[in-house]
Amino acid sequence: MAEVLVYVDHVDGAVRKPTLELLTLARRIGDPVAVYLGANAESAAPALAEHGAVKVLAADAPEFGDYLVVPKVDALQAAAEAVSPAAVLIPSSAEGKEIAARLALRLGSGLITDAVDLNAGDEGPVATQSVFAAAFTTTSTVTTGTPVITVKPNSTAPEAAPAAGTVEQLSVTFGELATGTKVVSRSPRESTGRPELTEAAIVVSGGRGVNGAENFAIIEALADSLGAAVGASRAAVDAGWYPHSNQVGQTGKTVSPQLYVAAGISGAIQHRAGMQTSKTIVAINKDEEAPIFELVDYGVVGDLFEVVPALTDEVKARKG
Numbered sequence: 160m161a162e163v164l165v166y167v168d169h170v171d172g173a174v175r176k177p178t179l180e181l182l183t184l185a186r187r188i189g190d191p192v193a194v195y196l197g198a199n200a201e202s203a204a205p206a207l208a209e210h211g212a213v214k215v216l217a218a219d220a221p222e223f224g225d226y227l228v229v230p231k232v233d234a235l236q237a238a239a240e241a242v243s244p245a246a247v248l249i250p251s252s253a254e255g256k257e258i259a260a261r262l263a264l265r266l267g268s269g270l271i272t273d274a275v276d277l278n279a280g281d282e283g284p285v286a287t288q289s290v291f292a293a294a295f296t297t298t299s300t301v302t303t304g305t306p307v308i309t310v311k312p313n314s315t316a317p318e319a320a321p322a323a324g325t326v327e328q329l330s331v332t333f334g335e336l337a338t339g340t341k342v343v344s345r346s347p348r349e350s351t352g353r354p355e356l357t358e359a360a361i362v363v364s365g366g367r368g369v370n371g372a373e374n375f376a377i378i379e380a381l382a383d384s385l386g387a388a389v390g391a392s393r394a395a396v397d398a399g400w401y402p403h404s405n406q407v408g409q410t411g412k413t414v415s416p417q418l419y420v421a422a423g424i425s426g427a428i429q430h431r432a433g434m435q436t437s438k439t440i441v442a443i444n445k446d447e448e449a450p451i452f453e454l455v456d457y458g459v460v461g462d463l464f465e466v467v468p469a470l471t472d473e474v475k476a477r478k479g
């Protein structure tokens with residue numbers, strides 16, 4: 160069976176969930192081979208093997224941490240040349256997409272970004288994308304070279320399928336461009352204890368209807384009861400009620416969780432663009448004509464200041 164390269168996104172050896180999703184999708188196309196860059200490959204290998212990696216190609220060098228994406232592109236190119244894979248799968252983060260674009264150019268291959276599903280096809284992997292603010296769904300195959308495909312987080316649920324996961328060293332020679340952009344400082348983002356917005360299985364977002372920074376506490380309380388991330392509309396963010404890093408939409412983050420709860424959000428096209436591929440959408444809005452109700456699975460016409468706390472209490476009660 161053909162091998163499929165999966166780029167591993169990790170934090171010091173802790174494999175992030177989107178990579179496990181990619182391994183799950185990769186198995187539909189061939190045998191997943193994980194490409195792990197940085198230290199602690201041995202501690203990541205069990206999780207990768209558990210999710211179907213037949214092999215882990217590992218490379219460690221200071222360049223991966225000290226410079227921006229080019230060293231990683233060099234490594235993936237080396238892996239692609241060593242393995243001749245049926246496809247290269249990369250998580251759809253901002254960094255992932257930059258790596259993918261550069262890699263596709265290097266390999267002379269076609270590139271598909273932001274896939275929301277992936278299946279085997281007669282002409283190679285078939286990627287599904289949700290485009291034009293999710294107004295259309297397209298399916299595409301790469302017709303030139305080795306398909307390089309980035310896949311959005313939460314496109315599938317990670318499934319275990321234990322495989323060998325043998326760690327092998329990948330030899331990488333860095334090109335001249337690898338050290339072109341140096342990382343000069345890093346400051347860790349303040350942890351909220353909540354999941355990362357773009358990876359969370361559940362997102363609870365508040366909009367202008369929340370009516371003030373202090374009122375976001377009720378959105379956070381619902382999010383915490385569900386183990387969810389907190390999002391916000393641009394109106395809420397522009398008003399200074401919540402950080403810009405939590406904005407969902409065309410000019411914010413794109414999320415695709417299993418459950419998206421929108422409270423006090425009207426459903427403008429630019430907001431939809433960032434959340435419309437969510438699996439189940441729930442809206443709470445006091446205006447029954449609000450456009451968000453056109454795309455919801457469940458809609459509650461009501462005052463969010465009554466509905467959201469009641470929902471939080473109910474979730475907590477059911478959790479016991």
Ligand SMILES: Cc1cc2nc3c(=O)[nH]c(=O)nc-3n(C[C@H](O)[C@H](O)[C@H](O)COP(=O)(O)OP(=O)(O)OC[C@H]3O[C@@H](n4cnc5c(N)ncnc54)[C@H](O)[C@@H]3O)c2cc1C
Nearest residue numbers: 366367368392393394408409410411423424425430445463
């Ligand atoms: C180029 C461009 C890019 C943009 N990018 C983004 C983007 O990335 N993300 C984004 O979100 N927007 C974006 N916008 C802005 C977008 O057009 C909307 O203005 C914005 O999404 C509106 O936010 P909102 O739904 O919170 O506010 P509003 O449209 O004002 O809606 C507030 C809603 O809250 C309801 N409400 C009020 N009080 C209550 C209550 N007590 N209980 C229940 N419901 C209540 C109201 O009925 C209303 O439906 C962009 C716009 C442009 C032009």
